[in-house]
Amino acid sequence: MECISVFDMLKIGIGPSSSHTLGPWRAAERWISELKTSQKFQNVQAITVNLYGSLSLTGKGHATDYAIMLGLSGKDPETIPTVDIESTVKNIKDNHTLNFGGEFQLKFNPKTDIIFNRKFLPFHANGMSFTAVINGKKLTSKFYSIGGGFVVKEERKNAKKNYEIKCTFPYPIDKGTELLQYCKQLNKPISQVVLENEKSIRTETEINAQLQRIWDTMLECIYIGCHTEGNLPGGLNVRRRAYDLHKNLKGNKPYSSPVEWVYAIRDTEVKFRQILKWVSCFALAVNEVNASLGRVVTAPTNGSAGVIPAVLMYYLVIENHDGNFEDIKRFLLVAGEIGSIFKKGATISAAMGGCQAEIGVSSAMAAGALTELLGGTPEQVLVAAEIAMEHHLGLTCDPIGGLVQIPCIERNAMGAIKAINAAELALDTSPENVKVPLDKVVNTMWETAKDMNTKYKETSEGGLAIGVHLSDC
Numbered sequence: 227m228e229c230i231s232v233f234d235m236l237k238i239g240i241g242p243s244s245s246h247t248l249g250p251w252r253a254a255e256r257w258i259s260e261l262k263t264s265q266k267f268q269n270v271q272a273i274t275v276n277l278y279g280s281l282s283l284t285g286k287g288h289a290t291d292y293a294i295m296l297g298l299s300g301k302d303p304e305t306i307p308t309v310d311i312e313s314t315v316k317n318i319k320d321n322h323t324l325n326f327g328g329e330f331q332l333k334f335n336p337k338t339d340i341i342f343n344r345k346f347l348p349f350h351a352n353g354m355s356f357t358a359v360i361n362g363k364k365l366t367s368k369f370y371s372i373g374g375g376f377v378v379k380e381e382r383k384n385a386k387k388n389y390e391i392k393c394t395f396p397y398p399i400d401k402g403t404e405l406l407q408y409c410k411q412l413n414k415p416i417s418q419v420v421l422e423n424e425k426s427i428r429t430e431t432e433i434n435a436q437l438q439r440i441w442d443t444m445l446e447c448i449y450i451g452c453h454t455e456g457n458l459p460g461g462l463n464v465r466r467r468a469y470d471l472h473k474n475l476k477g478n479k480p481y482s483s484p485v486e487w488v489y490a491i492r493d494t495e496v497k498f499r500q501i502l503k504w505v506s507c508f509a510l511a512v513n514e515v516n517a518s519l520g521r522v523v524t525a526p527t528n529g530s531a532g533v534i535p536a537v538l539m540y541y542l543v544i545e546n547h548d549g550n551f552e553d554i555k556r557f558l559l560v561a562g563e564i565g566s567i568f569k570k571g572a573t574i575s576a577a578m579g580g581c582q583a584e585i586g587v588s589s590a591m592a593a594g595a596l597t598e599l600l601g602g603t604p605e606q607v608l609v610a611a612e613i614a615m616e617h618h619l620g621l622t623c624d625p626i627g628g629l630v631q632i633p634c635i636e637r638n639a640m641g642a643i644k645a646i647n648a649a650e651l652a653l654d655t656s657p658e659n660v661k662v663p664l665d666k667v668v669n670t671m672w673e674t675a676k677d678m679n680t681k682y683k684e685t686s687e688g689g690l691a692i693g694v695h696l697s698d699c
């Protein structure tokens with residue numbers, strides 16, 4: 227059975243896309259590490275990268291070329307100062323040289339050495355190959371970015387098992403029914419079962435520290451988005467909306483840090499319509515930061531990174547002014563587990579399943595997590611996740627210009643609002659009245675993904691991407 231940690235689902239990285247930015251970045255790092263293990267790294271004389279399928283069709287808009295260059299330069303997406311991104315890439319482009327693995331200079335012209343190959347490889351729509359010339363001979367390695375920053379090697383049979391963390395969970399979970407069984411058996415809420423699994427691979431102190439880091443990154447991301455004015459990069463001239471929304475919503479309370487800001491919002495009188503605006507504002511803020519190559523948490527992907535922080539902020543500033551780290555911890559543990567159920571039973575890759583796999587899954591994760599915090603039973607948590615996904619089924623991925631901006635940014639606001647609504651509906655639902663269990667909707671999503679025309683799977687060859695032209699924007 228495949229075991230996925232919450233920290234595999236919620237990863238700190240750089241925007242705009244987990245499958246097209248974080249995945250290729252990690253693949254480049256992994257390739258370098260393989261070259262080092264086989265003692266070939268120091269002898270590399272030249273390198274080329276081929277991007278296939280969706281990575282080539284929307285790679286430019288998703289900054290895949292940037293990710294490849296940064297990964298090949300030995301930079302870490304979790305720690306690189308975001309202000310260094312443009313200058314590092316500019317340096318490579320201007321000088322046709324990169325600092326390979328951060329260790330030695332190698333000739334590299336991104337225009338000719340990164341090949342956008344429209345061909346699809348059979349295993350997955352997001353394929354890439356790295357070729358090194360070593361002692362005059364070519365050595366090629368293929369990788370696949372399968373969504374949410376996960377990367378696997380070519381071997382199809384082993385791909386599903388090819389994860390870095392070995393499965394040692396005491397409560398292995400593939401399906402919602404199994405999760406409910408453990409909750410019953412242990413008489414614990416979902417967050418506690420997930421915590422027991424996490425504790426089998428790291429201490430609770432480490433879990434708390436990492437969850438705190440994840441929340442700090444989410445909060446900072448919302449804060450930056452709400453306080454940054456102007457247009458987004460990429461050529462669509464999309465105006466950042468979180469700034470204006472936030473300006474109209476915020477009261478007069480002074481603050482000088484993200485944490486003080488949370489208290490300032492709690493002190494602001496919020497009317498019903500403003501709740502919708504606040505939640506939308508939080509979600510837009512994250513995805514505007516994401517679209518401008520800022521630091522976000524993949525949840526479960528970068529394109530859908532705004533839903534979970536927006537719903538968690540909703541809980542902290544609207545629902546429960548006494549909300550604290552314990553609530554944040556429970557929320558993230560439940561969200562991560564629900565995301566992993568979708569990943570195991572369907573997909574979190576838009577190149578495989580369209581936007582239902584991104585915004586749909588993030589909305590389900592947030593809906594379930596919020597339901598537990600609002601006092602829902604484990605059954606109601608899964609009902610909330612099911613409702614949220616049920617109403618995203620069939621959602622296509624059709625980003626205009628291949629940029630993670632339209633419709634992506636707004637979709638996060640919609641996904642967050644649907645998550646809150648799903649949680650409220652679930653809290654009023656008795657388990658005996660449930661007609662569509664979570665596992666059925668996971669399966670339905672996967673079947674829908676398989677039926678979906680390729681042009682709606684992150685290729686920018688259908689939907690809004692062809693209905694609206696760049697010149698219209």
Ligand code: SF4
Nearest residue numbers: 529576581584623634
């Ligand atoms: S349309 Fe949805 S799935 Fe596609 S890039 Fe945008 S957010 Fe991601």
